[in-house]
Amino acid sequence: MASELTPDQAIQELRDQLRHHEYLYYVEDAPELTDAQYDALMNRLKRLEEKHPELVTADSPSQRVGGKPKEGFTKMPHSRPMLSLDNAYNEEELRAWDQRVRDALPSTEAVRYVCELKLDGLSLALQYGAGSGKGEAHGAKDGSAHLVRGLTRGDGSIGEDVTSNVRTIRSVPLSISAAKLKAAGLPQSFEVRGEVVLPQASFLKLNEEREAAGQAPAANPRNAAAGTIRTLEPNIVAQRRLDFYAYFLLRDGEFLLPQQSTALDALKTSGFRVNKYVRALKSIDEVVKFIADAEPLRDSLGYEIDGVVIKVDATAQQRRLGFTGKAPRWAIAYKFAARAGITKLEDVLFQVGRTGKVTPVAALAPVLIGGTTVSRATLHNADEIARLGVRIGDFVQVERGGDVIPKIVEVVEDKAHPRGTKEIVSPKNCPVCASELQRIEGEVDWRCVNNSCPARVREELLHWSARGVMNIEGLGDAMVAQLLGQSAELGGESQVVTEEGAPVVVRRPLIHTIGDLYRLKREDLLGLERVGEKTADALLEEIKRSKKAGLARVLLGLGVRFVGERTAQLLAEHFGSMDELMTAATQDSEKASEALEAVNEVGPKVAQAIVEFFAVEKNKELVKDLAALGLEMTAEKRVTTSTLEGLTFVLTGTLPNLTRESAKEKIESAGGRVSGSVSKKTSYVVAGEEAGSKLDKANSLGVKVLDEAGLLELLG
């Protein structure tokens, strides 16, 4: 207990804890604490250090930014340290900061503040110059600027070179034409700092994939973004759809323009994405109002924010205000309160998913958190339950962020919140079909491996009928439950079973497989609760209509691991029929992978999943059954537009965004060839600004000419 320690010992202990958690957060991208918990520890340390200034050391976490750079990346110094921001947690602290700012400046001077959203991602420094950093200095002659290097913040002084990953982010311009630089008032070399964020939709998709692959889900979009930008595989980064928002503009380590507000304008003009919620304001009262307006945006932005950053607008004033140890005095981050609440864990339910994965779900006494009633939270798996040490009857801290499923953060224990007594027992058998659960070596999850488990069939049916898949209206929770012989009342909960046992089966199931859907008769449906003639006819019509959905939808509906909408579409277009796909996937494994990986965007992981899917007898039978039932299993075979097999390209002039190398890379990775000279055999000439004799030759030979946009379209 801290109270028994000397201040020196207490400080040491807090520092050790903070360093440990910083390591997990910054280096491993796998925090164990929420930010609120970490901030609380940091604030304890800061208060102790304030009381005992003689104990403050330069290496204290209160004085330093970030973590150590990760192995595997080249380390590069920053042009000027990338600092942290001091925080204000309420209006009083914010007003105190405003007072300090005004006290430090002559009273005759007006102070203007720029308010920006505090994007919850990680910061990057992007250096631009005449050369692309990969050889040739394209911009040298035409005055354009090129992305030379992208660095993470690292420890604030030294960052990690993640240039090849940064190049895959669509909102980072790879080059900026001389004309645009001129319009924005930018020189040819400069530095942009900003935030990389992972949109919530990409985050949810990533976690679905991680779960399907038996990996632990990422804790939050920030950590997922940090993990992504620091993977060593640029093609993975490209798939994740990271976004970059620019907010600082520098040159040689100094702010380039006399105001932050004009810097944001210049960034926008030159083609960077600048967040649209920006305001330059004249008083702290207006700032308080901006913050109040910004907080409710949290649920609708599509990316996470954790506060508002307030900066002194004038660079000259910033210079006079200067810095403390690890943060500027001229800026402050107003942090929104964590959306959290304390409630009682009433029970733990075990849910069986489509893949058989059993997930413990907390049933909570309903509690209002950030305007939403929360009564369920995920407990992920047995490891997570053990880590939390949670028991039924405990009071727990629940946190909710953006669209993310509520999560139990910790057990609360004090006089008002006594501990629960009932241990959570993970079932040894499937709570629905009673078959013994299994755990694949190296995975944390337990799975029901019974392919005909009603819980799994239920999830399969719901997936099959879902919007964007087979689109069968009227086949939702309640109807599926009834078709499986369960009570309609159970609806979404029918597979959620407590210790008391499996869902009540009230009648003989009408269907056991997806194929059975297409054998349903009118009189079957009329026997169900609350199903009249109109409902029955409408559902049968919908089911019939779905037979025409086509191969891509069927593939998607089958729920093969990693095969999402786009992959299903590409597979359908490549093979043209289910038969051809099955033939390809069921030959010996080396040939199968080769045949499947010939499809655009299909890598070894996806290929493997397809092979495994068709190796299961039940799946093969289902596909045959569906074909016999008259479902459309063909698609128009199409050489997808991004396959440039057999085509030859010549590049000339300067493209607005792509460098010569990256255009070449893109063409080659899509199977095309890039040549240096134009001939009759050239398929396309890609011409940019100031294209010369090659363009003339193309025109005289009648070779097709593309601009950058045309090339990108061809690449899909």
Ligand SMILES: NC(=O)c1ccc[n+]([C@@H]2O[C@H](COP(=O)([O-])OP(=O)(O)OC[C@H]3O[C@@H](n4cnc5c(N)ncnc54)[C@H](O)[C@@H]3O)[C@@H](O)[C@H]2O)c1
């Ligand atoms: N959970 C854990 O274990 C753990 C461990 C370490 C740190 N943390 C968290 O990390 C954060 C501390 O790290 P920090 O030093 O990055 O501080 P910070 O995140 O509080 O503030 C600084 C950062 O804000 C970002 N930012 C977003 N929008 C901005 C804008 N418009 N203008 C300028 N900057 C903007 C930048 O990336 C900048 O580096 C805290 O939130 C802390 O809770 C958590």
Ligand SMILES: [Zn+2]
């Ligand atoms: Zn089961």
